[in-house]
Amino acid sequence: MRIFDPHIHMTSRTTDDYQRMADAGVRAVVEPAFWLGQPRTNPGSFTDYFDSIIGWEPFRASQFGIRHHATIALNPKEANDPRCRPVLDLLPRYLAKDGVVAVGEIGYDSMTPAEDEAFSAQLALALDHDLPALVHTPHRDKARGTQRSIDVIKESGIDPGRVALDHLNEVTVDAARDAGVWIGFSIYPDTKMSPDRMVEILRKHGTERVLVNSAADWGKSDPLLTVRTAEAMLAGGFSAEDVDQLLWQNPVAFYSQSGRLDLSDVDGAEATFAGNSILRGGS
């Protein structure tokens, strides 16, 4: 089994986690930029963080045979903090970097006017830089937040096939499906979405354009919940090919849209996907 976790915050995890992930078949991860759990006090705090998730963290992952890419953005929560907003001007510099495969996490936290502005501005950056976008849906008032996110995505003019709407659940999945975006699910230890609930969603919606991640961070989370979901799928009658599509081929297809996903020399990775090279440079 080969696993690609399309949303995990490795900077807040230990080397033991990398080892357990590697042992369980995790071969690739994408680390979206998000908040630290405490407020940043100035834009310089972002630059050190961004440098870390595109430099140090890929190196750390490589020690365990795991390929690491990142997404860069001003996260929804800190979009409300005037001390943080100037980072929007620094983003283009980072969005030009090799290891950056999307703009994200963007979207809504509390659905404030400041969040509206940052969300739209960063969808425009995704269009400018020809990158996909990873959009977080709020944990509170999720149904309204999801619908409003879909409206903003439509208004932006970005191709919905280049957007992943994440942290969905049984209540929000239909609206996201209808909007034509990739549908993302974060699997948590006790709350929100579990592996068994995910299997039920897959029975109803299939595995096309679905992304499953652990969203593991400094909170109560588990970087092996992608693997646990794969096991629940197999136990529930899905084939090994279905598992491979969901937990490897789908994230490869989504992030390949950046033109920057580099899985060369990753154990178990193929050099092509659906006949297209995923190697940088298109060779």
Ligand SMILES: [Zn+2]
């Ligand atoms: Zn996240």
